[in-house]
Amino acid sequence: MMQKTVAFFPEAAFGPALNSVGIAQALEARGHRAVFLSDPGFVDVYKGYGFEAHPVNLSEPMPAEQMAKFWEDFINGHIPNFRKSPYDQVDNYVKDCWTAIVDSAKWAQKDLPGILAKIRPDVICVDNVVLFPAIKQYGKPWVRIISCSENEIEDEDIPPHLSGCGENDHAGHAAYRDHFNQVIRPIHDDFNAFLAGSGEAPYPLGQFFEASPYLNLLLYPEAAKFKRRHPLDPGRFQYLEGCVRKEVPYEVPAFAANKDGPLIYVSFGSLGAGDTELLKRIIAAIGKTRYRALVNVGGYKEQYGDVPANVIIDGWFPQPSVIPQVDAVIHHGGNNSFTESLFFGKPAIIMPYVWDGHDNATRVQETGHGFKMPRYDWTEAELVARLEDCLTNPRLKARLTATSAHMQAQDGPAKAARLLEGLLAEAAA
Missing domain, CATH: 3.40.50.2000 (Glycogen Phosphorylase B;)
Structure with missing residues (x-):
């Protein structure tokens, strides 16, 4: 296949960022061009792995050091909430995160159309929990990467995302969903207003994103996947079994004590x-x-x-x-x-x-x-x-x-690269 351009737009967190790096490495090994759309604070992360990266403002523009300090302060300010149950975190940490996530979608909409026109990707991979309308509307296939737990894709029989509930704790599932929807409603109403202004249909309460009609890549391993009432269609949903990037070698240093200890x-x-x-x-x-x-x-x-x-x-x-x-x-x-x-x-x-x-x-x-x-x-x-x-x-x-x-044996990054190539071939046919 002739060289294609694949754009990656991961969430501004190391988990999604480094998973996308793993897939991008596999794509480049197959002769394609991988480009990153990035929160300004993560541009140097991708450049450090040798990739082209274009900043997309996801909040009020500020120097990278100031942005890093903002998120450090955000997390440290919530340390008392880390002692709380997932249910009780909905009222503080989860609510604050969703407010910031919705704001990031609004900010991204300002930059994305121009950046996409400049890069001209053949396919766009998004690893996030929120819809960016400009990507859906660009006119090329888009792929959703799900690097968090697979329950980001909801099902009535599995625990709600972020709940920490056991698989069979159905009363806990219902209680968490009800509480989450109650707390999140004003944020969700604001997001739906943004979607309407961007030419998109509103989402049901509690939903901020949708599955891609083209391809969805779940990083979850099959050994840990949930038993769903509605099994995911393998034509659109594929498990990558992780997405481990190639990293610099590491030599374990000599320890001053317990030199042979586990x-x-x-x-x-x-x-x-x-x-x-x-x-x-x-x-x-x-x-x-x-x-x-x-x-x-x-x-x-x-x-x-x-x-x-x-x-x-x-x-x-x-x-x-x-x-x-x-x-x-x-x-x-x-x-x-x-x-x-x-x-x-x-x-x-x-x-x-x-x-x-x-x-x-x-x-x-x-x-x-x-x-x-x-x-x-x-x-x-x-x-x-x-x-x-x-x-x-x-x-x-x-x-x-x-x-x-x-x-x-699955080799997640290589599997993702093959699946993306297949999607590109379909789009070109």
């Missing part, structure tokens, strides 16, 4: 790193064990004083190069950490705090791939017991080995 990787993501008190508590607990640990502390390294000799902290790790070398992972349930741990067959303890982390934590335990733990209500003995379970449970190891083999 190696644990701890990361709550770039934003979750702001919860420094929790990370310090985990570091202190691991410091008393036979393990070694690599701990991602994000931009807060200066806040850590005496780190135990069996722990190494850093502000960033090339995660797809680290996880294959560790024995277990403690993370927040973000989709990259969730799928990468499964892809490499590593047991995980998930301590969720917001968004789809709640869903992924529940799902990892329900499907026998790891454990959900409360973020704050645990003792050191309980944490160590869970880690020992991760390291020694034969049923857990067997399940992870099978899931990892299946996911790696």
Whole structure:
């Protein structure tokens, strides 16, 4: 196939951004041109992987450092809410996020038509939770990438997105949906007014996006997918089994203590790193064990004083190069950490705090791939017991080995590239 241009427009978060990088790498390996539409604060992320990137304002324009500080302050301001249940977060964190998300769609509509006319993509891939009318109206096929939990695509029989409910907790499903719709109604009314002004039909209450009529790529692994009342049509919906990007190699440093101890990787993501008190508590607990640990502390390294000799902290790790070398992972349930741990067959303890982390934590335990733990209500003995379970449970190891083999055979980025090529061929026919 002759070279085609594929535009990627991921949400301004590292999970969606880096998943799209993985697909873009696979497309370029097949001779195509991958271009990123990007929140200004993420332009350098894509350029760092060698991709062309065009800024799209998703809020009031401000310097990149100021924007980064805005989101850091946003997350840190919500740290008290991380102690709340998913149901109780609807009134604060979830409501504030949806307000910002709707505003981002309004801002994007100003820039997108001109940028798309300049880039002239043959297909556009959107990894977000909100509709950007200019993309739907551009006249070329558009693809929805779903990098959060697969329950972004609703079904009556599965837990609502962000709820953290168990698969069979149908009373909990109903209670969460009712509460979410009640709180979100004013924001949703505002979004529907924006859609009307952009020439689009309104969405039902609670819905801010739709499935693509062309192709939808779910990063969720089949081993964790839900039992739906209405199975997804494989002609339009494909599971990628994760989307692990190629990353720089990582050599595990020498530790001053426990040199042969099991190696644990701890990361709550770039934003979750702001919860420094929790990370310090985990570091202190691991410091008393036979393990070694690599701990991602994000931009807060200066806040850590005496780190135990069996722990190494850093502000960033090339995660797809680290996880294959560790024995277990403690993370927040973000989709990259969730799928990468499964892809490499590593047991995980998930301590969720917001968004789809709640869903992924529940799902990892329900499907026998790891454990959900409360973020704050645990003792050191309980944490160590869970880690020992991760390291020694034969049923857990067997399940992870099978899931990892299946996911790696699928090769999500290459599978996505093939599916996109097929869509391009159909459009050209």
